Structure formats: structure tokens, C-alpha cells
Amino acid sequence: MRNIVIPPNVVISTFSAECVGTHFYTEYAQGSVASAIWPVAAQALFLPFTIYTSMTIVQFSCVNGLAVAGNFDIGVYDINGRLKIATGATAQVGADNLQWTPVAATTIGSGKYYLAMSCSGIVGQYYRVTAAANGVTSTWGMAQMAAAHPLPAIATLATITGNYVPFFGVNNRVMV
Numbered sequence: 001m002r003n004i005v006i007p008p009n010v011v012i013s014t015f016s017a018e019c020v021g022t023h024f025y026t027e028y029a030q031g032s033v034a035s036a037i038w039p040v041a042a043q044a045l046f047l048p049f050t051i052y053t054s055m056t057i058v059q060f061s062c063v064n065g066l067a068v069a070g071n072f073d074i075g076v077y078d079i080n081g082r083l084k085i086a087t088g089a090t091a092q093v094g095a096d097n098l099q100w101t102p103v104a105a106t107t108i109g110s111g112k113y114y115l116a117m118s119c120s121g122i123v124g125q126y127y128r129v130t131a132a133a134n135g136v137t138s139t140w141g142m143a144q145m146a147a148a149h150p151l152p153a154i155a156t157l158a159t160i161t162g163n164y165v166p167f168f169g170v171n172n173r174v175m176v
Contacts, residue, residue: 013169019049035065037122039164044118044148048141056107062168065125068092073150077114081155089150092124117168118149131163
């Protein structure tokens with residue numbers, strides 16, 4: 001009998017099957033997507049994801065809201081909280097738009113990781129969904145870290161206390 005290995009999607013984002021998407025859509029039907037400020041300045045949000053084959057990361061993306069200001073940093077951490085790759089502090093540009101940020105191609109192996117995002121302030125807005133209640137996001141494996149902008153080399157993960165779930169992701173092909 002052969003093992004079937006499913007390659008990762010071109011884009012692994014907040015709501016893809018590799019990340020919290022399955023929980024989000026099957027367990028907790030949410031309200032509509034909306035533009036909102038980042039919950040806490042310099043706070044990083046971590047969303048778990050799993051891949052079953054290696055993946056070469058070439059780009060990150062986020063969905064900017066109706067107002068843009070400050071910087072964001074998006075990255076990937078291993079399950080032990082070690083940074084594998086990140087955009088570095090990047091200016092938020094293009095209101096109400098998808099923003100792509102290229103990075104040097106970096107390959108990660110199969111396994112469990114965290115997709116992380118932090119923002120320098122709370123003026124800039126991002127599209128997000130609000131989970132039904134605080135605590136639901138921790139059942140999905142989400143975590144947070146204070147004073148994490150730009151993203152640190154080693155993350156100190158804490159139990160998430162909010163219900164803000166932003167749209168952002170990592171790509172294994174260049175998107176335009």
C-alpha cells in the first residue's frame with residue numbers, strides 16, 4: 001500500500017486547510033469579514049499550520065484594511081518557537097488591498113509550524129474575522145506574544161486572550 005502525500009497549497013493562509021480553516025468553518029460559523037485595527041501594538045499572533053512535504057517560501061501576504069499606517073512583520077516559526085523566515089518590518093501600503101511581500105527563498109521541511117504576524121501600532125487596519133468568543137482561538141492552537149515587533153528570533157508563546165483572526169499567509173510561488 002502506498003502512502004499518499006498531499007503537497008501544500010500554493011498559498012497557506014489563516015483560513016486554509018493547513019491552518020485554522022477547518023476548525024473555523026466546521027466548528028464555529030462566524031460573522032462577516034471586516035476591516036479593523038490590530039488588537040495591541042507590537043503584539044504578535046501565531047496560528048498553527050501543518051505541511052506534509054517540504055515547501056519553499058518565497059512570499060508572504062496580508063489583507064490590508066480601510067486605513068494603512070505603520071509596519072507589519074510576517075514570518076514562520078517552528079513548533080519550538082524558533083524563527084525560520086520573516087519579512088522584517090514592512091510598511092503597510094495600499095488600503096483595502098492584498099499586499100504581497102517577497103522574501104529570499106527558504107525551504108522548510110514537513111511538520112508543524114506557526115504562521116506569525118505582528119504590527120507596530122494599532123492605527124493600520126487589516127481584514128479579519130472575530131471568533132465567536134475569547135478562548136475559541138486557543139482551542140485552535142493560536143497563541144500570542146507581547147512586545148514582538150519586529151518578530152523575534154525566539155518566540156515566547158502565551159495563551160491567546162483575544163478573538164481577532166487576521167487574513168495573512170505564506171506562498172510557495174510568486175503571486176502578483
